[in-house]
Amino acid sequence: MIRRMNFCWMVKPQLLAVIFIRILLGHVQVVECFTFDFPLFKPEGQNGLILSDFSRIFRDAIQVTPDAYGEDLKNRSGRAFYNKAYRVWSNKKNQTASFNTSFIFNISPNTPSNPGAGEGLAFILAADTSLPPNSYGRWLGIVNSSTNGTSDAAILAVEFDTRNNSPDDGPNGHVGVNVNSIYSIKQVPLLPLGINISSGVNVSVRIQYDNDVISVFGYMMNGSQEDLLLQSSPLNLTSHLPEKVYLGFSASTSNFNELNCIRSWQFDGEDIGDGNQDLLWVWITAPTVGVIIAGAAIFLLIWRWRRRGEITEDAYPRIEDQIKCSSMAPKKFRLREIKRATANFNEHNKLGEGGFGTVYKGMLGNREIAVKRVSKDSRQGKQEFIAEVTTIGSLHHKNLVKLIGWCYERNELLLVYEFMPNGSLDRYLFERSDGSPYQNLYWETRYNVIKGVAEALDYLHNGCDKKVIHRDIKASNIMLDSDFNAKLGDFGLARTIQKRNDTHHSTQGIAGTPGYMAPETFLTGRATVETDVYAFGVMIMEVVCGKRPGKVTIENDYKNSVVYWVWEMYGNGKTLDGVDKRIKKEIEGDEERVERVIMLGLACCHPNPHKRPSMKTVSQVLTGEVAPPDVPRERPAFMWPAAPPSFNVHDSSVTSAGLTPPFTQLTGR
Ligand SMILES: *[C@@H]1O[C@H](CO)[C@@H](O)[C@H](O)[C@H]1NC(C)=O
Ligand SMILES: *[C@@H]1O[C@H](CO)[C@@H](O)[C@H](O)[C@H]1NC(C)=O
Numbered sequence: 300m301i302r303r304m305n306f307c308w309m310v311k312p313q314l315l316a317v318i319f320i321r322i323l324l325g326h327v328q329v330v331e332c333f334t335f336d337f338p339l340f341k342p343e344g345q346n347g348l349i350l351s352d353f354s355r356i357f358r359d360a361i362q363v364t365p366d367a368y369g370e371d372l373k374n375r376s377g378r379a380f381y382n383k384a385y386r387v388w389s390n391k392k393n394q395t396a397s398f399n400t401s402f403i404f405n406i407s408p409n410t411p412s413n414p415g416a417g418e419g420l421a422f423i424l425a426a427d428t429s430l431p432p433n434s435y436g437r438w439l440g441i442v443n444s445s446t447n448g449t450s451d452a453a454i455l456a457v458e459f460d461t462r463n464n465s466p467d468d469g470p471n472g473h474v475g476v477n478v479n480s481i482y483s484i485k486q487v488p489l490l491p492l493g494i495n496i497s498s499g500v501n502v503s504v505r506i507q508y509d510n511d512v513i514s515v516f517g518y519m520m521n522g523s524q525e526d527l528l529l530q531s532s533p534l535n536l537t538s539h540l541p542e543k544v545y546l547g548f549s550a551s552t553s554n555f556n557e558l559n560c561i562r563s564w565q566f567d568g569e570d571i572g573d574g575n576q577d578l579l580w581v582w583i584t585a586p587t588v589g590v591i592i593a594g595a596a597i598f599l600l601i602w603r604w605r606r607r608g609e610i611t612e613d614a615y616p617r618i619e620d621q622i623k624c625s626s627m628a629p630k631k632f633r634l635r636e637i638k639r640a641t642a643n644f645n646e647h648n649k650l651g652e653g654g655f656g657t658v659y660k661g662m663l664g665n666r667e668i669a670v671k672r673v674s675k676d677s678r679q680g681k682q683e684f685i686a687e688v689t690t691i692g693s694l695h696h697k698n699l700v701k702l703i704g705w706c707y708e709r710n711e712l713l714l715v716y717e718f719m720p721n722g723s724l725d726r727y728l729f730e731r732s733d734g735s736p737y738q739n740l741y742w743e744t745r746y747n748v749i750k751g752v753a754e755a756l757d758y759l760h761n762g763c764d765k766k767v768i769h770r771d772i773k774a775s776n777i778m779l780d781s782d783f784n785a786k787l788g789d790f791g792l793a794r795t796i797q798k799r800n801d802t803h804h805s806t807q808g809i810a811g812t813p814g815y816m817a818p819e820t821f822l823t824g825r826a827t828v829e830t831d832v833y834a835f836g837v838m839i840m841e842v843v844c845g846k847r848p849g850k851v852t853i854e855n856d857y858k859n860s861v862v863y864w865v866w867e868m869y870g871n872g873k874t875l876d877g878v879d880k881r882i883k884k885e886i887e888g889d890e891e892r893v894e895r896v897i898m899l900g901l902a903c904c905h906p907n908p909h910k911r912p913s914m915k916t917v918s919q920v921l922t923g924e925v926a927p928p929d930v931p932r933e934r935p936a937f938m939w940p941a942a943p944p945s946f947n948v949h950d951s952s953v954t955s956a957g958l959t960p961p962f963t964q965l966t967g968r
């Protein structure tokens with residue numbers, strides 16, 4: 300079964316989809332249309348029309364022959380064509396096109412003194428758009444005396460002849476179908492049909508060509524508007540016309556003249572295409588398939604592009620899945636937002652640089668932010684990124700650096716923090732390598748910093764849903780806000796301890812920073828809450844003494860460490876000797892508190908992890924709620940395995956909580 304579908308050039312996408320589906324379903328012969336519609340004519344750009352010298356657009360109509368008074372109207376001819384050629388037949392396909400066209404014409408005798416209207420107007424299909432010379436008068440712009448009756452004319456005309464001017468011609472007012480000639484193959488007088496074509500009244504005409512028959516319908520628009528079949532003639536276009544022709548009108552005047560206007564025009568024709576049918580199919584299916592494939596490709600690309608930013612190492616669940624578990628998840632930013640905030644990671648916005656990557660300052664709206672751009676190529680960077688987002692992102696404490704958001708796009712690992720105007724703690728404690736001056740921190744500020752970090756660690760170890768081990772407590776990871784409040788940051792090494800028991804003990808490299816590492820770390824390679832406490836103890840020494848932690852090795856039993864150094868002074872009863880020179884004067888009168896802090900630091904650095912206080916106890920000591928733990932005068936030697944906690948320890952939290960189980964390794968580092 301063959302179904303014919305007529306549709307037009309101005310195809311809507313939905314239609315295209317429907318057609319494509321129908322083509323897929325088969326047995327559909329697609330017929331395209333060549334169509335245009337001029338409800339009226341406007342002079343601008345000539346409407347896509349080709350007009351001969353004496354034709355023009357005026358009063359919303361094509362004046363095929365001149366219309367203006369004062370201009371010579373006599374012995375004129377003109378032609379007007381639609382500017383695209385139309386294929387009326389195809390030799391390759393052995394097919395002729397069928398078409399319908401409708402137009403309204405108006406022929407007015409122009410002067411009262413006019414002896415009669417002349418000559419007429421025709422709808423034409425012509426090979427050539429040029430007006431034949433000397434085609435005025437009886438020739439109606441269709442042919443001239445030399446082309447008349449020859450195949451050179453290559454024209455089909457449906458003439459509306461207003462004037463009889465030869466014995467061979469029809470009466471005044473007739474319709475005829477002419478092929479390459481002014482003589483009609485058939486002519487029909489119109490007056491008997493009640494149609495006076497030169498009365499100045501609009502005449503509506505419809506011409507239909509189908510199955511090698513041409514039919515002409517029409518009526519006067521001031522009358523009954525009954526569409527009359529004016530004439531119908533068999534006509535084989537293929538024998539007379541070239542395959543492609545121009546569609547339009549011609550008209551002429553002689554000593555008898557008239558105004559020949561076309562007021563509107565509409566054409567609807569089958570488009571049998573330029574090539575064979577296969578090509579037509581290609582024309583329709585190729586763009587459709589192309590659009591579908593392109594659409595799918597774009598979709599896939601976007602999908603992959605969006606995913607690429609989120610896929611992590613196989614060993615890790617997707618970041619988003621991890622973050623989803625947290626109700627207070629940090630915001631996920633788009634890369635372009637962060638680029639805008641940091642002026643595309645401008646050098647001038649650089650705050651610092653490290654092994655992990657670079658930190659930039661940025662403005663998000665009117666909020667200051669710090670953006671950590673994790674090194675792209677470090678596998679460690681990616682893991683630290685995940686650790687950071689999944690731990691700190693869900694934590695909220697006044698002494699933790701706030702992670703505002705993150706971004707993982709196009710291999711860019713970005714962390715967005717609140718901006719810390721006073722930078723990191725180490726800047727205030729240690730002389731710079733270049734000897735440049737460094738700002739002092741008051742004892743009171745230092746004490747507050749220690750207290751703040753203790754509270755943050757207590758929160759991490761005991762205060763939140765999951766136990767979080769920071770693993771990298773050190774002065775450079777402690778940030779100071781505008782009021783010099785401590786904010787613990789850099790959770791790149793942090794790990795959460797799952798409360799599940801499926802602990803498997805994979806080997807693990809040593810994490811953290813040498814000098815802050817508890818002695819047992821070198822043997823176990825594991826981070827525990829006790830190792831965090833140890834690092835915190837080292838940090839206390841740094842803050843109080845303004846001294847770097849020192850290079851430590853297990854071989855020399857920490858003899859170079861700040862811990863060893865302070866412990867010796869404590870053993871000699873000169874605990875305060877190690878205090879930073881810059882605060883020595885300031886602590887006068889507050890020596891007891893300073894000493895207590897130092898002893899607390901030493902307790903935290905006890906070689907036996909079981910003897911270290913919990914962070915809860917540390918916090919309580921700092922707020923003065925409980926007394927500092929006893930510290931042996933001599934630093935005990937490091938023993939492994941460590942002696943279990945004795946039962947007379949006063950530190951209730953240690954006995955109740957006990958030693959944390961070995962750290963649950965999520966992955967090897
Ligand atoms: C028009 O053409 C005819 C025949 O060619 C000629 O006799 C007549 O003088 C012409 N009229 C004008 C106004 O040129
Ligand atoms: C061309 O088509 C006509 C009618 O559509 C048919 O009679 C004729 O045999 C066809 N010629 C060829 C060569 O296919």
Ligand SMILES: *[C@@H]1O[C@H](CO)[C@@H](O)[C@H](O)[C@H]1NC(C)=O
Pocket residue numbers: 397398399507567568569
């Ligand atoms: C022309 O008009 C007739 C009658 O309205 C219609 O049957 C025919 O399909 C039309 N042909 C084209 C090519 O539009």
Ligand SMILES: *[C@@H]1O[C@H](CO)[C@@H](O)[C@H](O)[C@H]1NC(C)=O
Pocket residue numbers: 430431432433442443444445446
């Ligand atoms: C008729 O028109 C043709 C071009 O279509 C031209 O070559 C020829 O000279 C014209 N004949 C006369 C008598 O003007």
Ligand SMILES: *[C@@H]1O[C@H](CO)[C@@H](O)[C@H](O)[C@H]1NC(C)=O
Pocket residue numbers: 490495496497498499
């Ligand atoms: C046709 O109309 C014109 C203008 O109204 C008029 O002069 C002429 O007599 C009419 N012809 C016939 C045959 O009625």
Ligand SMILES: *[C@@H]1O[C@H](CO)[C@@H](O)[C@H](O)[C@H]1NC(C)=O
Pocket residue numbers: 511535536537538
């Ligand atoms: C039309 O004319 C061509 C060429 O003269 C001829 O091959 C074809 O068979 C004709 N078609 C019909 C339907 O008569």
